[in-house]
Amino acid sequence: MRKLQRSVYVLLLLFLAFGGLYFAKPFLVPLALAAVFSMLFIRLCNWFERKGLSRGVSAFFCLLIFVLAACVVAGLLYWQLGSLTENIDGMKKRLTEMLGRAREWVNSKAGISYGQQQKLIKEGNGQAGNMLAGFAGGLFSVGVNTVLVLVYMYLCLFYRSHIKQFILKLVPDDQETKTREIVHEAGRVAQRYLSGLGAMIGMLWVLYGIGFSIAGVESALFFAVLCGLLEIVPFVGNLAGNTITVLAVIGQGGDTTMILSVIGVYFVVQFLQTYILEPLIVGEQVNINPLFTIMGIVLGEAVWGVAGMILAIPLLGILKIVCDRVPALKPYGFLIGPEKPWKRNDGLLKKITKLFRKSEKEEPAA
Numbered sequence: 001m002r003k004l005q006r007s008v009y010v011l012l013l014l015f016l017a018f019g020g021l022y023f024a025k026p027f028l029v030p031l032a033l034a035a036v037f038s039m040l041f042i043r044l045c046n047w048f049e050r051k052g053l054s055r056g057v058s059a060f061f062c063l064l065i066f067v068l069a070a071c072v073v074a075g076l077l078y079w080q081l082g083s084l085t086e087n088i089d090g091m092k093k094r095l096t097e098m099l100g101r102a103r104e105w106v107n108s109k110a111g112i113s114y115g116q117q118q119k120l121i122k123e124g125n126g127q128a129g130n131m132l133a134g135f136a137g138g139l140f141s142v143g144v145n146t147v148l149v150l151v152y153m154y155l156c157l158f159y160r161s162h163i164k165q166f167i168l169k170l171v172p173d174d175q176e177t178k179t180r181e182i183v184h185e186a187g188r189v190a191q192r193y194l195s196g197l198g199a200m201i202g203m204l205w206v207l208y209g210i211g212f213s214i215a216g217v218e219s220a221l222f223f224a225v226l227c228g229l230l231e232i233v234p235f236v237g238n239l240a241g242n243t244i245t246v247l248a249v250i251g252q253g254g255d256t257t258m259i260l261s262v263i264g265v266y267f268v269v270q271f272l273q274t275y276i277l278e279p280l281i282v283g284e285q286v287n288i289n290p291l292f293t294i295m296g297i298v299l300g301e302a303v304w305g306v307a308g309m310i311l312a313i314p315l316l317g318i319l320k321i322v323c324d325r326v327p328a329l330k331p332y333g334f335l336i337g338p339e340k341p342w343k344r345n346d347g348l349l350k351k352i353t354k355l356f357r358k359s360e361k362e363e364p365a366a
Helices: 002-023 025-040 042-050 055-085 088-109 114-158 160-169 173-215 220-232 236-251 256-282 290-304 306-325 327-336 348-362
Strands: none
Touching: 002 025, 002 290, 025 042, 025 114, 025 173, 025 290, 025 306, 042 055, 042 173, 055 114, 055 220, 114 160, 160 173, 173 220, 173 256, 173 306, 220 236, 236 256, 290 306, 306 327
16 A cells, blocks of 8 residues: 555656646756756866866856857858758749649549638638747747856856755765766766767768768758758657758659658668667767657657757766666666666777677687
8 A cells, every 4th residue: 555655656746847847948948958068068168177267267168169069050051051042943933833733633632622722721821920920939939048058058167066066965974975976977978978969960961961962952961961950859850850851852843763862861871870870979878778768758848849859868868877876766777778788889890899809819820
């Protein structure tokens, strides 16, 4: 009976916790993003301080590097978008022709007359106006949140020692060493994930750029950068980016061969990413099994939207670190983790090296 009550209390606590996270989304999302991004720059900030710079100046330089990197990516997208807009008239003409053929098909197959279709389009235009107003409001919200993230990042880097001391004061003295290890390991998990993800995105830019150029996609670099950037949303982002590319190819008047080529590039890049790039570049990452990775992404989207999908994996990795270090939570850490955990540097390159060493040992002596 007590176990049943405890299970009910745990479920109720989780329900209240996720409810609180949902309703506190406007406040927590910028803070969580800033906290995770700031972990990526802790090592660089420490390096600046060892060179004699003050903590405030070091934090400012780290923030400046982050902003410059974002501006470079945005500038690259804008540059390629300029070449894409040169062909926008042709794309509009092709899409109009496709819409006309679709209306003819609906009229012949579904029996919906052109007048009824026009009425439905007018109703859709009214809804589109509401969607446009919502998009404008969302864009303003994104701008405000971006400023908040930058401010929070600077303050998290500046007050990181103060925050760490606060966490240590929450635990008994005999647990201070273990808590310090948890804090350091959680920071390393976020650093490894974000740095590995950044390297992965760079490699995807190269692979998609080559593949889309060979396939003959107009503004191939733009779509390559877009597909790479959407990798920040695992599983969903990459597929969404390639879907957009396929739709753009259709709008550009691409034939069946080009469309199949783009789809083929997607599958080839996915194969290389899964079996070569992830073991070599990302390696250990956060040690979360695919089931809880997908569950975390879905739950993150339900609670915090796109930001929740981006934060799901690093926060799950931090949660696993805590569960692995607390005896009462170790079963949950085991459940979240993979059946065969990654070993550091146990990627494809090391496996190939071991294979060659094994072959050398088996060669008979001359």
